[in-house]
Amino acid sequence: MPELPEVENVKLSLERLGVPGQVFERVELRRADLRTPLKKEMTRRLPGQRLRAIRRRAKYILFETEDFLLLNHLGMTGSWRAAGPGGGAGEDRRPHDHVVLHFASGLRLIFNDPRRFGLLELSAKDRVPSQLARLGLEPLSAEFTATRLFEDTRRVKAPIKNFIMDQRRVVGVGNIYASEALFAAGIRPTRPAGRLTHKEAEGLTETIQSVLRDAIAAGGSTIRDYRNSEGEAGSFQKRFAVYDREGQPCRRCGTSLKARILAGRNTFWCAKCQR
DNA sequence: CTCCTATCCTGCGAGC
DNA sequence: TGCTCGCAGGATAGGA
Secondary structure: OOOHHHHHHHHHHHHHOOOOOOEEEEEEEOOOOOOOOOOOHHHHHOOOOEEEEEEEEOOEEEEEEOOEEEEEEOOOOOEEEEEOOOOOOOOOOOOOEEEEEEEOOOOEEEEEOOOOOOEEEEEEOOOOOHHHHOOOEOOOOOOOOHHHHHHHHOOOOOEHHHHHHOOOOEOOOOHHHHHHHHHHHOOOOOOEHHHOOHHHHHHHHHHHHHHHHHHHHOOOOOOOOOOOOOOOOOOHHHHOOOOOOOOOEOOOOOOEOEEEEEOOEEEEEOOOOOO
16 A cells, blocks of 8 residues: 555654654554564553654654654555544544554554554664665655666666665655656666666656655555545545556557556556657 | 565455 | 455565
């Protein structure tokens, strides 16, 4: 479900709900068998801790307290919603509510995840969790440049789509935004990464950034069930140029759009606009 | 190393 | 209407 724009919007909505500054009262584990089993440790360590900040790195949400880092990934279907004071509706229990964070103010944050691909893991603040250790560049940071993309792709034979979705190279780009950014750059997803020209690397750097920025501003993409922590859907799906549009006319040239599996996922492009 | 596939899990829509 | 099948926004282990 969530790529960088969706995760960023979850983070922003958690901030609007006033989550930073809240003090943990209790952590309730209703179901611990997520893909990586939840550890009971967090129920012992977090009470009393004040949440200092919520940050995003790649597609991870980082809840930072005085002494700990609570690392969260939404997987495909994870979401947060608020309840109690400041958080709207009270006692609604829904299927797949696996974790409830209870704060001293009465605010509760509920982690819901039908497919259970999500992650919640506690670590000491002075440690870098293994999940964050090997991540690549933040695409909206100053380090993500055309020269860097050009150099990093040299000698890579895998398709450029696989490259930009590889979180060890660039983070945050998932299956939707990979197709969208490549369309905007006029580059076929199947092109071997090492065959990009420097000029194309410039174009792709820019379109990755502009697509992600536009999608963030639109509140992300809601295809089926994505919502931010305030329950709001995104609207960027209305502006998809190619994603999930196989057989439909290209918005630029009218040609019927193509689809094919790449990097294990369905991939969409215009054979005329993209070379 | 690089690259690709299968796997984890549930829900939903398409097609019969 | 009701059933089965395939697929879904991600990450990762393991094999070639």
